[in-house]
Amino acid sequence: MKISMKKTIVYTLAAFSFLFVTGCGPKVFKKGEYDEDIERTNLLNDKWSESDMQKVVKDLVGSLTNHYTIAGATKAPVVMVTKLQNKTSEHIDTQSVMDMVRVELMNSGKVMFVDKEAREDIKEEYDYQASGVVSKDTQKKGGSQVGADYILNGRLDSIVQEVGKDKTVYYKVTLNLTSLEKNLVVWSGHKQLRKIYKKKSVGL
DSSP states (O other), rough: HHHHHHHHHHHHHHHHHHHHHHSSSOOOOOOOOOOTTTTTTOOOOSSOOHHHHHHHHHHHHHHHHSSSSHHHSSSSOOOEEEEEEEEESSSOOOHHHHHHHHHHHHHHTEEEEOOGGGGGHHHHHHHHHHIIIITTTOOOOOSSOOOSSSEEEEEEEEEEEEEEEEEEEEEEEEEEEETTTTTTEEEEEEEEEEEEOOOOOOOO
16 A cells, blocks of 8 residues: 555656646747738847838938939949948848848839849859850850949947846947949938837746
8 A cells, every 4th residue: 555655656746747847848939820011010029120120221221212312313323232230249130131221222223233242153154154165146255344333331330228127229220322433422321229128027
């Protein structure tokens, strides 16, 4: 009788231990769905988000396309998009920000682009086509590329303040459009964001 009682206690403790371990173990997201409104504000945490990127790009592109350098041009200026410096403490894919800037500017129909990242690929293709394997009437040669009129680059800064349960995260994105011919900044714009958070206790 005592042995059975001991076994029962052991099994019960084992069962509770299993439930405790599985209940407190790592959680995984098992079910997902598409958000039909991709521009819906997403502030799940206090880090840089796609909502921040969308707001920044929309305002800066609007400012640039309305500037006389672009809006008053008799023909679409040729722009080279370079890089956005990340001066924050976060790991942020700034290339993605500049890609979105380029797409939005392209969709405006007011700007054309040269692709700095494609230069090595283009040079390699020139060499391949000049090797004799491509017909003369379709072969492309160097010397006809269009030079950029402007370079578009910038930087991303942030300031984080945290006091007690309150936290604010401030971002500032600055873009500059520089004339290659004169090395003059012909347009500069910035977009500021401040997000406010309040720390809450999370129950077990």
